[in-house]
Amino acid sequence: MSANSRLTIAAHALTWIGLYQRQGHEVATSEQIASSVNTNPVVIRRLLGDLRRAGLVESRRGVGAGWSLARDLESMTLLDVYEAVEPGPLFALHRATPDQECVVGYGIQPAMQRIYDGIEETLRRELARVTLKDVLQDVLAAPRQELLTQ
Amino acid sequence: MSANSRLTIAAHALTWIGLYQRQGHEVATSEQIASSVNTNPVVIRRLLGDLRRAGLVESRRGVGAGWSLARDLESMTLLDVYEAVEPGPLFALHRATPDQECVVGYGIQPAMQRIYDGIEETLRRELARVTLKDVLQDVLAAPRQELLTQ
DNA sequence: CTGGTCGCAACCATATGTGTTACGACAGGC
DNA sequence: GCCTGTCGTAACACATATGGTTGCGACCAG
Numbered sequence: 001m002s003a004n005s006r007l008t009i010a011a012h013a014l015t016w017i018g019l020y021q022r023q024g025h026e027v028a029t030s031e032q033i034a035s036s037v038n039t040n041p042v043v044i045r046r047l048l049g050d051l052r053r054a055g056l057v058e059s060r061r062g063v064g065a066g067w068s069l070a071r072d073l074e075s076m077t078l079l080d081v082y083e084a085v086e087p088g089p090l091f092a093l094h095r096a097t098p099d100q101e102c103v104v105g106y107g108i109q110p111a112m113q114r115i116y117d118g119i120e121e122t123l124r125r126e127l128a129r130v131t132l133k134d135v136l137q138d139v140l141a142a143p144r145q146e147l148l149t150q
Numbered sequence: 151m152s153a154n155s156r157l158t159i160a161a162h163a164l165t166w167i168g169l170y171q172r173q174g175h176e177v178a179t180s181e182q183i184a185s186s187v188n189t190n191p192v193v194i195r196r197l198l199g200d201l202r203r204a205g206l207v208e209s210r211r212g213v214g215a216g217w218s219l220a221r222d223l224e225s226m227t228l229l230d231v232y233e234a235v236e237p238g239p240l241f242a243l244h245r246a247t248p249d250q251e252c253v254v255g256y257g258i259q260p261a262m263q264r265i266y267d268g269i270e271e272t273l274r275r276e277l278a279r280v281t282l283k284d285v286l287q288d289v290l291a292a293p294r295q296e297l298l299t300q
Numbered sequence: 301c302t303g304g305t306c307g308c309a310a311c312c313a314t315a316t317g318t319g320t321t322a323c324g325a326c327a328g329g330c
Numbered sequence: 331g332c333c334t335g336t337c338g339t340a341a342c343a344c345a346t347a348t349g350g351t352t353g354c355g356a357c358c359a360g
Contacts, residue, residue: 002152002154002238002315002316002317002347002348003238003239003240003241003242004152004241004242004347004348004349005241005242005243005244005245005348005349006348007241008241008242008243008244008258008262009244011258011262012244012248012254012255012258012262015254015258016252016254019253019254029304029305029306030305030306031305035249035252036248036249036252036254036255037244037248037249037255038244038246038247038248038249038255039244039246039349039350040349040350040351041305041306042307042308042349042350042351042352043349043350043351045305045306045307045308046307046308046349048306049306049307049308059305059306059307060305060306060358061305061306061307061356061357061358062304062305062306062356062357062358062359063302063303063304063305063357063358063359063360064304064305064358064359064360065304065305065306065357065358065359066305066306067306078265088152088153089153090153090240091153091154091155091157091158092153092154092155092158093155093158094155094158094159094162094187094188094189095155095317095318096188096189097188098162098186098187098188099185099186099187099188102166102185102186103169103289103290103292104162104165104166104169104186104289105162105186105187105188106289106292107288107289107290107291107292108158108161108162108165108285108289110288110292111285111288111289111292112158112161112162112285114288115228115280115285118276119273119276119277122272122273122276123269123272123273126268126269126272127269130265135258135261135262135265138257138260138261138264139253139254139256139257139258139261140253140257141257142253142256142257142260142261152315152316152317152346152347152348154316154317154318155317155318156317179335179336179337180336180337181336189318189319190318190319190320191336191337192319192320192321192338192339193318193319193320195336195337195338195339196318196338196339198337199337199338199339209336209337209338210327210336210337211325211326211327211336211337211338212325212326212327212328212334212335212336212337213326213327213328213329213333213334213335213336214327214328214329214335214336215326215327215328215335215336215337216336216337217337245348245349
């Protein structure tokens, strides 16, 4: 499984924006977020673009532009983020269709698909249980020693 | 997420071997299995090699060689197969460590790791609930119209 | 008009998954 | 002892995904 870090980075970005706004700022720039994530601003803009299409954030252009939350952190779950940034399924079936003349080749795909559907449903329920506010609180609960935001 | 088909193919191979043995045969060759899966025998040998290292199958070499189950299909769960063929985690953290001077960058990794650990545990429980015998029975329950095994 | 930021395309490097060929290792049958 | 069929494994090719980077036009407050 070539696990990617999209869900992690998206949660990081949303958490960062949420905390930044809580501190009284209007919008956060992709460069600020990229600095915290330690990556390129374009990577952040790409991810936030997905989140914007999912209605989780809004972007403002022009001078003083940047990103802001479209909803309260409390109303966003990791499932919302997951659906916004991870289109594909968790497990894939065969890439070439198996031998339909064979009993196993014939019946294995529906059988596995049913199992995978159930697992994805469980995963979604699990992701839906965690809000971004939970994540922020967990982040702030880290044993910090007077660290600054930037 | 670049989902792969390893779990699917491994379950297919084990199911095939199980049914083949139930029909009275001693061992199954990677070429027979590959024919049902519709792929190259080397792909099957690679996967079965992982399963052998996990103690799920045994291989015999020389003339009349092939693969056989090391345990009853009933005693194998999809979790056993998953652990044998999928080493990595489901979700990745940042590839570059985030800014440790930032509160979010500092606390986000432990927070997300805790969440991911919980999710993987749920996934494992779900996979452990399905035995390969369940899969075979599900496969055989497909609306077949007098199909032959080979 | 200017400056700062987003939006997006294009490209590159790397990693991974899968298929394929090749060939040595092995063991049973002759 | 040799033949034959199969495994074991390395090596390579190819496609795709991911993440990083550069470049540049679009946009808008001042």
